[in-house]
Amino acid sequence: MPEKKAKSQEELRTGIIYCGDNLDVMSRLPAESIDLNYIDPPFFSNRQHEVIWGNGAELRAFGDRWKGGINVYVQWMKERLFEMHRLLKPTGSIYVHLDWHAVHYIKCEMDDTFGMSNFRNEIIWHYGQRTAFHKRHFSKKHDDILFYSKSNKSRLNPVAVEWTKDEFLAHRHDVKIDKDGREFIWTDGGKPGVRYKRFVDEVLSKKKPIDTVWDIPLLNSAAKERLGYPTQKPEALLERIINASSNKGEVVADFFMGGGTTLAVAERLERRWIGCDVSPIACRDTRRRVKKLIKEERDIEIIGMPHGLDELKAMDPFEFQNQVIVDMLHGTCSRKKSDDHGIDGHDFGRNPVEVKQSEHVGRPVVQKFHSAVRSEKRKKGIIVAFSFAKTAYEEVARIKLDEGIEIELLTIQELIADHYRRMGRK
Numbered sequence: 001m002p003e004k005k006a007k008s009q010e011e012l013r014t015g016i017i018y019c020g021d022n023l024d025v026m027s028r029l030p031a032e033s034i035d036l037n038y039i040d041p042p043f044f045s046n047r048q049h050e051v052i053w054g055n056g057a058e059l060r061a062f063g064d065r066w067k068g069g070i071n072v073y074v075q076w077m078k079e080r081l082f083e084m085h086r087l088l089k090p091t092g093s094i095y096v097h098l099d100w101h102a103v104h105y106i107k108c109e110m111d112d113t114f115g116m117s118n119f120r121n122e123i124i125w126h127y128g129q130r131t132a133f134h135k136r137h138f139s140k141k142h143d144d145i146l147f148y149s150k151s152n153k154s155r156l157n158p159v160a161v162e163w164t165k166d167e168f169l170a171h172r173h174d175v176k177i178d179k180d181g182r183e184f185i186w187t188d189g190g191k192p193g194v195r196y197k198r199f200v201d202e203v204l205s206k207k208k209p210i211d212t213v214w215d216i217p218l219l220n221s222a223a224k225e226r227l228g229y230p231t232q233k234p235e236a237l238l239e240r241i242i243n244a245s246s247n248k249g250e251v252v253a254d255f256f257m258g259g260g261t262t263l264a265v266a267e268r269l270e271r272r273w274i275g276c277d278v279s280p281i282a283c284r285d286t287r288r289r290v291k292k293l294i295k296e297e298r299d300i301e302i303i304g305m306p307h308g309l310d311e312l313k314a315m316d317p318f319e320f321q322n323q324v325i326v327d328m329l330h331g332t333c334s335r336k337k338s339d340d341h342g343i344d345g346h347d348f349g350r351n352p353v354e355v356k357q358s359e360h361v362g363r364p365v366v367q368k369f370h371s372a373v374r375s376e377k378r379k380k381g382i383i384v385a386f387s388f389a390k391t392a393y394e395e396v397a398r399i400k401l402d403e404g405i406e407i408e409l410l411t412i413q414e415l416i417a418d419h420y421r422r423m424g425r426k
């Protein structure tokens with residue numbers, strides 16, 4: 001068990017998304033401030049997820065690769081679990097969503113960090129109906145969710161589900177029919193030695209308390225809530241967790257937030273929330289998703305979006321492109337990640353935008369962009385880069401003179417200054 005740190009007097013600010021490594025973010029938050037923490041970390045699955053958004057071929061690396069083997073992954077998780085333990089209130093609970101790759105390793109770490117006596121359940125999320133024959137193993141159709149409490153002060157709200165006659169009959173082979181043709185069973189109602197007669201239709205008219213196997217289908221491609229992340233979890237799953245382990249007004253956290261399923265459900269169920277993700281795209285998408293659900297006039301602040309030059313240069317090119325076009329120019333990114341024919345997206349006024357994460361951008365880039373602007377029949381376009389060569393400015397002047405097409409060469413520095421001016425910051 002980790003040593004308890006001194007309780008911080010600081011108040012936790014909620015309704016905020018943090019963009020950054022969760023270890024760093026959590027270390028800055030006050031102790032014992034969270035009622036429920038759900039996390040769905042990368043699973044140590046050693047595969048590169050591809051993300052397909054909408055109907056486009058926009059592929060995104062999901063960063064689910066762990067160099068250095070399972071021990072490095074476990075250590076990486078352990079540091080984070082330690083912080084999560086510190087942040088939970090004495091009445092709080094944590095749900096850690098994993099799969100067969102690492103659940104057994106992380107269970108040992110959870111026992112160590114939270115205490116074996118605070119283990120509550122291993123929930124099996126059974127998401128698959130369609131199975132197949134494999135040569136060496138059975139179809140893998142479930143994830144594991146480890147549920148622990150901070151102490152024995154935690155309480156679980158009753159959660160019940162409707163059930164069908166088929167589900168009932170699958171486990172009760174002793175159904176009889178009485179002289180009036182009504183199906184019934186004998187039960188002891190939990191009191192050994194007593195026999196009650198219970199009619200099947202009466203049993204089914206009452207909802208059934210949930211157990212540890214949760215049959216909830218994966219999001220299908222037509223689901224309204226679907227954003228396009230392959231690892232996006234269904235809201236129904238989070239609804240159960242949040243209903244069971246928190247109450248209205250309490251604080252729900254997700255430090256591996258992804259597309260923001262936890263935050264969206266928490267908002268809908270009138271909980272307070274905080275979220276964190278290392279990916280600026282995830283933070284932006286979550287903000288957009290949750291904002292649609294907010295009833296009153298309230299903005300969602302994202303703390304830690306990379307804006308410094310060095311940070312911007314080091315960003316994943318696609319993240320960088322999104323940052324410039326969506327965040328700074330309030331536009332939309334092209335659906336294609338590569339082979340953009342000189343256009344990466346459009347600004348707020350639908351003018352084409354090309355983003356280069358490089359210095360000294362010269363004439364060839366301007367020429368290619370110019371053709372693309374012309375083929376879109378636009379009179380204006382913007383190229384954003386860290387700096388431009390003299391030849392780029394010369395080419396822009398020539399195009400303006402010959403064809404009246406205006407190509408603006410914007411440096412990132414100018415854009416950042418403008419961005420901060422608009423946000424009212426220094």
Ligand SMILES: C[S@@+](CC[C@H](N)C(=O)[O-])C[C@H]1O[C@@H](n2cnc3c(N)ncnc32)[C@H](O)[C@@H]1O
Pocket residue numbers: 020021022023040041042062063229231232233234255256257258259260261262276277278279282
């Ligand atoms: C499996 S996804 C979460 C999906 C989410 N439950 C949903 O329904 O959309 C894991 C997320 O963890 C994020 N992540 C990975 N390492 C992180 C870190 N060190 N700090 C914060 N977020 C991290 C990834 O960017 C990814 O969005």
